[in-house]
Amino acid sequence: MLHSSLLFVLNPISGDVEKADLEEDIKSLCNEHGIKYKIYITTGINDEEQIKIILDEYKYEAVYAIGGDGTVSMVASLLIGTSIPLGIIPLGSGNGLAKDLGIPQDTEEALQLLHHHIVGNIDTLTLNGMPSIHLSDLGFNALVVRRFCEGDTRGPGAYAWIAMQEYLSYEPKNYRIETDTENFEGLAFMVTIANANAFGSNANINPSGIINDGRFEICLIEPFPRSAALGILYKLYTDSIDTSVFSRTITCTRAKIYNLENEVVHIDGEPVDFGEEIEVIIHPKSLRVILPADDED
Numbered sequence: 041m042l043h044s045s046l047l048f049v050l051n052p053i054s055g056d057v058e059k060a061d062l063e064e065d066i067k068s069l070c071n072e073h074g075i076k077y078k079i080y081i082t083t084g085i086n087d088e089e090q091i092k093i094i095l096d097e098y099k100y101e102a103v104y105a106i107g108g109d110g111t112v113s114m115v116a117s118l119l120i121g122t123s124i125p126l127g128i129i130p131l132g133s134g135n136g137l138a139k140d141l142g143i144p145q146d147t148e149e150a151l152q153l154l155h156h157h158i159v160g161n162i163d164t165l166t167l168n169g170m171p172s173i174h175l176s177d178l179g180f181n182a183l184v185v186r187r188f189c190e191g192d193t194r195g196p197g198a199y200a201w202i203a204m205q206e207y208l209s210y211e212p213k214n215y216r217i218e219t220d221t222e223n224f225e226g227l228a229f230m231v232t233i234a235n236a237n238a239f240g241s242n243a244n245i246n247p248s249g250i251i252n253d254g255r256f257e258i259c260l261i262e263p264f265p266r267s268a269a270l271g272i273l274y275k276l277y278t279d280s281i282d283t284s285v286f287s288r289t290i291t292c293t294r295a296k297i298y299n300l301e302n303e304v305v306h307i308d309g310e311p312v313d314f315g316e317e318i319e320v321i322i323h324p325k326s327l328r329v330i331l332p333a334d335d336e337d
């Protein structure tokens with residue numbers, strides 16, 4: 041189905057990629073297919089409010105986020121619970137949700153979605169009322185994400201460097217987790233609240249997760265000896281972390297996480313400050329997404 045009106049939300053700085061040519065490509069593609077369009081360029085300030093105003097003024101049939109996970113999450117949070125689907129042209133330093141949805145990482149190919157796609161529905165979560173579409177966590181990775189966001193250097197190299205430095209001194213923290221299926225109390229190296237599968241870095245923390253099954257996973261990495269670190273890393277990058285003796289997965293539809301040591305938290309890559317309790321609720325099939333069509337579609 042071809043959408044006749046599209047809003048594009050383009051982050052000009054994401055992934056350190058210049059996007060002037062892309063804007064031209066979008067304009068000619070839309071003109072070629074007779075699509076009415078608007079391109080909103082993000083500024084990093086009040087973008088969410090500005091996009092809300094644009095969406096209130098005109099009912100676009102779909103909204104494409106052009107950028108990385110931050111841009112995608114911002115746009116997605118505005119579309120949850122509406123009939124307007126989210127499209128993604130992945131152009132960030134992390135493109136986690138796009139990868140999990142099977143959206144082409146090549147820009148030319150992703151642009152073909154404008155005129156050849158299907159629309160599916162995915163679950164979303166809220167953490168204390170804040171939307172989480174991809175992966176949120178507490179513990180080691182959240183600390184690395186926070187340091188990364190505070191720093192000036194971007195890219196996977198900077199992330200890996202911070203992770204290595206923090207790993208040398210990181211101590212697992214205490215959590216209590218109550219869900220509708222299973223409870224946990226004890227120390228964990230990290231606790232991921234997973235609606236999807238893999239981080240933008242490709243580390244797959246939740247290989248068996250399904251994004252539209254009405255359930256989510258809490259993936260724990262339990263304390264491990266230094267000698268096990270490389271093995272865990274290997275399993276994360278070979279989609280097999282669920283076979284590690286140091287991993288534990290709780291599949292559920294509701295959870296309350298007690299962050300007993302007030303450890304750092306992030307939602308879809310953005311650090312947040314919560315109190316001790318985090319309530320996680322799933323909203324089944326609450327977000328419509330534009331996906332590649334099978335060849336026979």
Ligand SMILES: Nc1ncnc2c1ncn2[C@@H]1O[C@H](COP(=O)(O)OP(=O)(O)OP(=O)(O)O)[C@@H](O)[C@H]1O
Nearest residue numbers: 051054055082083084107108109110111132133134
């Ligand atoms: N014009 C702009 N100037 C500066 N920052 C911007 C601008 N537009 C958006 N931003 C910021 O970009 C961030 C989102 O970037 P996004 O995640 O999409 O791309 P990214 O390259 O993957 O970035 P990151 O490496 O930070 O994850 C948000 O923090 C947002 O405030």
